[in-house]
Amino acid sequence: MWPENLPVLEVNRLSKSFNSFQAVQEVSFELYPGEILGLLGPNGAGKTTIIHMLLGLTLPTSGEIKILGLNPEKSRQREKILSRMNFSSTYVAMPYSLKVKESLMVFARLYGVKKPRQKIESLIEQFDLKESANKAIRTLSSGQLTRLNLAKAFINDPEILLLDEPTASLDPDIADRTRTYLMEIKKTKNMAILYTSHNMKEMEAISDRLLFLHHGEIIARGTPLEVVSRFSGENLEDVFLKIARKVEP
């Protein structure tokens, strides 16, 4: 178990450029166990690029990433990190020809889950996938697909979870249940969660701390209340609109 007072994720002066376009500039932050860190900003602010660099899908131009004290750029350490981490995004699908249970079995094997059948049954229960458990993924509704993506993200009981707009296609009921579940699990399992969403109310409700990104740079950080007051906004949505429309604090 990772010590509570040490960050599970340390990002130090991380930058990424694509030719002349600077997608991420000298970004530094930490994520602690039992914390939800919200990453927000307008489209193209660099949120997804940061997540992709943390996952090793994109190589940084400069800077350093440490996850659970390990370096993800070293292949052996990367495997260790990824077995203790997971990711879910509304924009990533699952193998559509497989059935829900089959797909979860594939991921259970990839993550080396012990007692995979038992784990899959509990996830199916947890994410309300009982009715669709034996259906082909191509027949699922977008809400069911998002829940399946989330179930996959919990298959290895990750210590760190990266969630890219996980509630974007959920109805308000399931979205609320998902948020409640995430807040519960971060407490009970001391899970560290990095979260992106364009739903400002959701970000305000769920995040312990926020990083506000604009043009690849962190322009504000702190609790939702601190960020709102720094920009003299009424709420996070107000702050978001001010920043997107280039009003300086």
Place this chain on the structure above:
Amino acid sequence: MSFRRISAMFLRHTYLYRHSFTRLIEIVYWPLLDLLLWGFVSVYITKLSAQGESAPNFLGIFLGALILWDILFRSQQGISVSFLEEVWARNFLNLFVSPLTISEYLVSLMLVSLFKVVVVFLVSSLLAWLLYSFNLFIIGLYLLPFMINLIILGWSIGLLTTAFIFRFGQQAEVLAWGIAILFQPVSAVFYPVSVLPKFLQLIASYVPASYVFEGMRAVIFGQSFPVAYLLKSFGLNLIYLILVLIFFFHMFRVVKVKGLLAHMGE
């Protein structure tokens, strides 16, 4: 019937040719390859009849060649199409954010390819025997090294295709269907290498499959088993596989630097 709506749909499809070099190439590619292949088959048959030789075992030559060619083709498809399945399903990110390494992924693709080859080979051999009383196993134990060579060449072509799809995205998808066929005329599948013009004979000498098909014909014609051909084929295959793997891993790194991996299948 509205001509405006019909023309809109016509435009919708022809616009694609403006933006896709691969689609433009396809217009020439397939007819040219068909023409080359069947042209050389015709030359071969004409030559035989002009020499007044007694008809060789055409059934053996063509069916044997077809079944063996399918091994190469399925082996390549086993890699390329299995890879494309993940691209189409937009499942790529889920795989590469798991502890799965790229080497493990490649080995799994090779296993899938091997499985497909074995199934297709058994089915087609059985059908050839049932429908045409052709027994491919007359080649005997020599069949195994022939098959191994074709499988390895199929893997090399499959990995090469996959590297291009990684780098250039779904634009390069057409390679998965067409690149193996490019090797067919110079692999001397249905005719001996001697039928080809000199410059194509030179190219054929660098294609491992050409030695396999020459060897197959020699065995079917009851000649001695050409060990030298087999060794050349193995040697070339080994070199190509190593080069392709180096290229593949290089491309994988380039793709990660450019941030393209995250967009596979989008």
